[in-house]
Amino acid sequence: MLELQGLTRRYGHVVALDDLSFTVRDGQMFGFVGPNGAGKTTTMRIVLGVLEPDRGEVRWRGRPVDAETRRRFGYMPEERGLYPKMRVRDQLEYFARLHGLSAGDAERAAGYWIERLGVAGRAGDRVEQLSLGNQQRVQLAAALVHNPEVLVLDEPFSGLDPVGVDVLAEVLAGRAADGIPVIFSSHQLELVERLCEAVAIINHGRLVAAGTVEELRSAGGERRYQVEVAGAGADWVDGLEGVTVVEKQDGRVVVAVAGDEQRVLDAARAAGRVTLFSAVQPSLAQLFRQAVQA
C-alpha cells in the first residue's frame, strides 16, 4: 500500500500542493487526474524523491520511503527522458543496473521488455533515430525494466497510437494483476474510467475527490434515473418527495433520487406503461467537471 500523507510543496509564493493525501492499494490501477497545473507532476516527483516536500511524507508498506526503497519504484516522467545518442538496449541495461540489477539480470530484463513492447527491431539503434511513439515505448521499458514494486507514470498514454495504447494498457493491467500498485496521470478520462479501479481528482494542489468511480458517482447520496412513460407526458413526476427533476424532454424525464428509487418506478407505472427505467451513469469526465468547477 502506497500512502501519500499531507504532502505540501511551495514554489516561492505559489502553493503547488496543499496537504494532499490519498492511498493506492496493492494491485490497484489508480488514475490520477486534474486540470493542467493542478499539481500532478509535483506529486509524482515527490513520490519518486526527485523533489522533496515542504511537509508530509510518502509511505510504502507502512514505512517512510527512503532512497533505497525508491530504487525499486518505476517512474516515467511527464517530460520524457532518455539519452538521445545511446542505443536502446544499452540504455535499458544501464537503467536496470542503476536500479540494482546484476549485469546478467539487466541484460535479460532489457531483452524481455524490448520484445514485449515491440521495439525489438530497433534495439541496436540510437534513441534519437526512433519515432516518438517508439521512444515512448522505450521510455516505458525504462520504467519497467527493473521489475519495480510500484509504478508511477506521468501521462504514459499521451502521444501513443491506438495500438500503442492497447499494448500499454495490457502491460499495466498485467503489472497490477501481479499485485503492484500502478498509479498514472492522464487527461484521457474515458481511458482512465475504462482502466482504473480507483481515481483521485486534484485541483489547485488539493484533493477534490478520491475513491472508486462508483464511489464518486454516489458521493452526493443521489442517483439519477431516466424514465419514459408511454403517452403520459412528464407531469406524473411532479410532487414526488425526495425527487428532483433534472431534465424533462418530450416524454422522457431525468430525475435525481435520494433514497429509494422504487417509489419513482411505482409513480411511473401508476401514470402509464413504463417503456424505459434506467440508472444514468455520469461519466468520469462529467464527474471531473463537476468536481473541478465546484
Next chain:
Amino acid sequence: MSTQRMRTVDGIRLTARRELVERTRRDRSFVISTLVTLGIVAAIIFVPKLLGSDDPTEFDVGLAGPASQPLGQSLTAQAETAGIRINLQQPASPAEAEAAVRDGKLDLAVIDGRELVAEAEPNEQLGLLAQAASGAARAQQTLQSAGVPPAEIQAALAPPPLPVRSLEPVDEDARSKRTIATVAVFLLYGQLIGYCFAVAMGVVEEKSTRVVEVLLAAVRPVQLLAGKIIGIGLVGLIQLAIIGVIGLVIAVAANAITLPPDAAGTIGSVLLWFLLGYAFYSSMFAVAGAIVSRQEELQNTATPLNLLMIASFFIAFSSSVTGADSTLARVSSFLPPVAPLVMPLRIAGGDAATWEIGLSLAIMLVSIVAVVLLAARLYEGAILRTGARVKLGDAWRSGRRQPAAGRA
C-alpha cells in the same frame, strides 16, 4: 531477478562506466579527436625541422677582391672551432657578389675586406664570426708588417681555448625535457578545456533531455555528478596517455628529441597534474551546465571559466618562454587555477624545489576539496530547475533541499 542493495560507490561506478563506454566505444569523435591532436603534436615536432629554423650549421660566403682573402682564412678557422662549416666562394667582382647574395646563393659577401653584404640582417652567429675574423685578419696584417714572427702571431691570435668550469652540473637532457614539457602544456590545456567542456555539455544534455529525472529517481545527484566527472576524466586521461606515448615515439624516431632517462617521470607528472587540474575545473564546469537548460546558453555560463583557463594557459606559456624559473612562474605555481599548467613545466625543467612541489600540491588538493564541495551543492540545487537560468544564490539555497544520503 532480484535487485541488490546499492552502495554509493555502485551508483558512481555505473555512471562513470557509462560515460567511458559511450564516449570511447560508441562515439567516433573520440578516435577523431585523438588523431587530430596527434597531428598537432606531430606538427609541433616536425614543423621547426621543415622550416629549418634550427640554427644552420653551414654557410656560403663570397670573398670579393684580394683584400678579402685573409678574412676568409680566419673565418674558416674560427667557424671550425664553433662547429660551423663555411663554403668559401670567389665571385669575380663586388657587383657579382652582391647579385649572388640577392639570389640567395651566398649567405654573406665580403667586399674588398671593407664591407659585409647580406640580403637582410645576417645570421647572428655568422655576423659575429665575420666581424671577429675581420679583426683577426687586421691584427695579423699589422703584426706581420711590424715584423713579428708568424709563430708568435699564431700564438697571440689563436690561443688554445680557455677551459670552462661549471658551478652546477650540466643537464644534457634539459632541452629534451623542455620540449616534452612545452608540448605537454599545450596538450594539458587542450585536454583540460576539451574534457571540462564535455562535462558541462554532458550535464546540459541530461538536463535538456530530462533524462536526469529518470536518473535521479535511482541515484543521488552527487553520485551522478561524481560518476560523470570521473568517467569523462578517465576518457581524457586515456586519450592523453595514448597521445603522450605515440607522440614520444614519433619525436624520438624523428630525432627531434633524445629520450631522457626519466621520460616516464615527466609523463607521469603531466598526467598527475592533468588529473589535479581536471578535478579543480571540471566540477565548476558541471555547475555551469547545471544552471542552464539548453546547450546554447552554455556558452554564456562557461565563458568565465574558459577565460580563467585561457589566462592560466598564457601565464604557463609565457613562463615557459621566459624560463620556468621566473618570478611569474614561481608565484603562479601556488595559484590553483594556474599550477596544473605551470608545475609540470617547472618540474620537467628541474626548476622546482621539492618544497615548492609539495606546497603547490597541498594548496591544490585543499582547493580541489573546497571547489568540489561547493560545486556539488550548487549542482544539486540547480539540476532539476528548468526554464530560466538558475542564479547561483538560488542554487546554493535549494542545494540543501534535495534528498541527501539516508534521508527520506
